Amino acid sequence: GIQVEQSPPDLILQEGANSTLRCNFSDSVNNLQWFHQNPWGQLINLFYIPSGTKQNGRLSATTVATERYSLLYISSSQTTDSGVYFCGDSGGSNYKLTFGKGTLLTVNP
Amino acid sequence: DTAVSQTPKYLVTQMGNDKSIKCEQNLGHDTMYWYKQDSKKFLKIMFSYNNKELIINETVPNRFSPKSPDKAHLNLHINSLELGDSAVYFCASSQEGRSEQYFGPGTRLTVT
Secondary structure (H helix, E strand, C coil), rough: CCCCEEEECEEEEEEEEEEEEEEEEECCCCEEEEECCCCCCCEEEEEEECCCEEEEEEEEEEEEEEHHHHEEEECCHHHHHHHEEEEEEECCCCCEEEECCCCCEEECC | CCCCEEEECCEEEEECEEEEEEEECCCCCCEEEEEEECCCCCCEEEEEECCCCCEECCCCCCCCEEEEEECCCCEEEEECCCHHCCCCEEEECCCCCCCCEEECCCCCEEEE
């Protein structure tokens, strides 16, 4: 099955800083999603982005399917952005997402 | 209106017991999933159902038995609980198997 590698594993920022998170995939990208798991454990959908670029407020994401990677940009970070960011894709299979190990983001005031 | 809901939110039980977790979605989706998140936060698929039919069983022990009474519900029954079953279990749903998935709030299971 597809392998998903996320980087960096940990990231510490001061409030107001910008950051880029990356996901690399071992197989074709078909169903790519980005999630934020907040400190209460909820998995929040950020983007469904099998290809192209999307923006939602201070967050944006770009997927280059031909090169099998995706980037999540966080601008002007806030303490509420803290948590774990996951990417996942189904690769050549449907009916499941394979996740990376996540990026733990800590935004300090 | 909660899109994907799970009950209970927390479950503490002893080894050897049997327990169930319920999941309901009101999004009108036809595909539902169970994922397990271990203590290192790693998320892994357990089962997926499409129109009440089992599609994926990702080498989960037989002690885990999902049941889908209709397209809006997918329950998870666990027999003879073991310490290693302690984890957070997430239910999710999507329209067909190749589209955006929406996750429930999770059920934190602790086996003592």
